[in-house]
Amino acid sequence: MAIQEVNPMVTPHGSKEASYLLPLNKEDWEGQGIPDFVYGQEELLAREIQWPRHASGMLGALPPSRFDSAICSAWRQRMELGLFRYHLGELQTQILPGAVGFVAQLNVERGVQRRRPQSIQSVRQPFDPGQFNFNKIQPGEILFRLHRKPNPASALQQEDILVMINVSPLEWGHVLLVPEPAQALPQCLLPGVLRAGVEAVLLSLHPGFRVGFNSLGGLASVNHLHLHGYYLAHRLPVEGAPSKPLDPSGHLHLLQALPAPGFLYHTSGPGPDLEALVNRVCRATDYLTEHDIAHNLFVTRGAPPGKSSPSSVLTGVRVILWARKSSFGIKENQAFNVALCELAGHLPVKTSQDFTSLTEAAALTLIQDCLLPPAQAEEVQVALVALVTQEEQ
Template sequence: MAVPQNINETSHLPPLSNGCDEQSRLSVGLGVLDFVYRQEELRVKGIQWQTSESGELCPPLLSRFDCALQSSWKQRMEQGLFRYCLGDLQTQILPGPLGFVAQLNVERGVQRRPPQNIQSVRQAFDPQQFHFNKIQPGEILFHLCRDPGFPMALQCTEVLVIINVSPLEWGHVLFVPEPTQGLPQILMPGPLQFGIEAVMLSTHPGFRVGFNSLGGLASVNHLHLHGYYLAHKLPVEIAPSQPLDPSGHIHLLEGLPAPGFLFYIDEPGPKLEALVGRVCQVTNYLADQEIAHNLFVTRGAPPGNPPSSLTYSGIRVILWARKSRFGVKEGEAFNVALCELAGHLPVKTSQDFHSLTETSAVNLIQQSLLPPSQFLQLQEALVSLLK
């Protein structure tokens, strides 16, 4: 499971290429551009990391979705709509078997919006607090919509794609489903399926989607998922796992500092809809039990032992149950949320970035985990829940 121990001075995405035509990417809706996609655009197999003869990752071919997101995101950066100019982030692969990707992102630690006052995983939406109906119109990139001929009909029919004004990495966006409904930060099937389908729409293996619950470092109590590009492999893509039930509906992810629950899908359609239902059944249970959680969606290998090659044939949905934390704790090298549990560590200060080791990172991550006895009880409860 080890990742090559390369150290890069910066980490960035390649410029738009592959014949992307700005005029053909989006159609005009009611004041906001629409990105309408068809089921045949959802690609699961055949997307993988490409390496050069020197072992460096090569720029991937970009899909229609990638072109639309990256070009409009870059335009908003040029317009000065972010809290800071992201630039290229200093990046290193921490020495050790896990292959953590550490990035120095000082501005995010300083400039990001302070988290809201949250006291419960199931806290109600408060229209007096900041929410995504209060953003500037220019922060909206487009509506993500299914073509009318799409065979599946979920309650959530469209998602607003907006910039994260305090980006973690290049292309960092938020998926906000039905924003005017004022939905609290509790995962729902429709929005989750949109998030997984967004990963399938991208042909960049480093485009990931995630969710932080309240108490799991979500800073805004208005339903949203994160999406962003990271041009590095992560340990969760190939970490081994073992099935927890005979049907293989849920697996235990192993070999990482934070054991997680793994769900896997290798095709869109009814199987994806069933997986989404199982994941949300689990997250609803966690919310009812006031257990904070983080979720990460990435292309990856099937469950089981580590693969012999980096050919990814499906989508991994990884769910971590963790200790609740309300507010951001100062003085730590990084906060533990969805990307940190996956092995991507945005570090706040130069001193911490240069002194961080795999051991110190693991220790910090494990401080956020449930006690082993509670985790074992939860594991048994979830297996019973999904029977």
């Protein structure tokens, strides 16, 4: 019995989009083709998003958007069909006592079952077709193609993105956003891909849907261009952390709160403001890549820069960029490895013993050990401010 289509969309031409669900018969997957999720600027939800009084479960009491429904129904089906490396149930979660508000989760299976990271020696390492890459996945791992309706006013290149499951999920709805895999792009951020990531956050009605990027040396485990996206039903420190402006126009801020100082960019929503942000961020990541400096990036709904937001209301999207020491390979003896979600305050912990004993002080030590030494951090800050200042002149 085939699974019925969920939330079909009628396109302007009057035809329905394909279902995001697979036939139950595996032999039919190959001929199914990749369905399109077509969206326009009107679906980018720039209005205030608010955390419910009691955020729990995957979507809690929040009404899902069309994007949320598409991801969650297809992702749940792939879990039921056994396409993941392990079954992900509700993860044991705790908020670590202390000023930061770390969200720690016990995810033993991810620590044990995830694919071994590739051998990486440089942030600028070329793509290697002999290593694992996203041309080698099962067809059923792809949920849909994210396709933006053409926008003549946009100067950015249109980029179709494949949304596929992360077979070793760190949380519910953990997906990868991958530009056409056949392009064989190394793990270096590009403007069209970043815009798709920011717009994915704006397509969601859930304040806990986040998107991120790990560079090579920043714990990216696959050297094939991709972003991560996932749901986490908990607030994170970076959503409302205070910041100070670094340039006269306020386009670049520095987060001043723990767990780690980062460069903060903000957009109020779709349009020229979002495109300007994408260009600013990618100029910064280009600089870091050219200088072989590892980095992590996190995209979340959050307060405007320069303002602390203790309330549950989130206005616009924050993009936080961290420059950090290069780290090649997983450190098995640590409670967690520091990448995009850990720098934002979400700690997937690998063992029950570490989960029980982990303290805020220990977590901060692990994170701060991965940051650049002060002199190099200051050098990077001066360079990124110069990039923004050049743009303004």
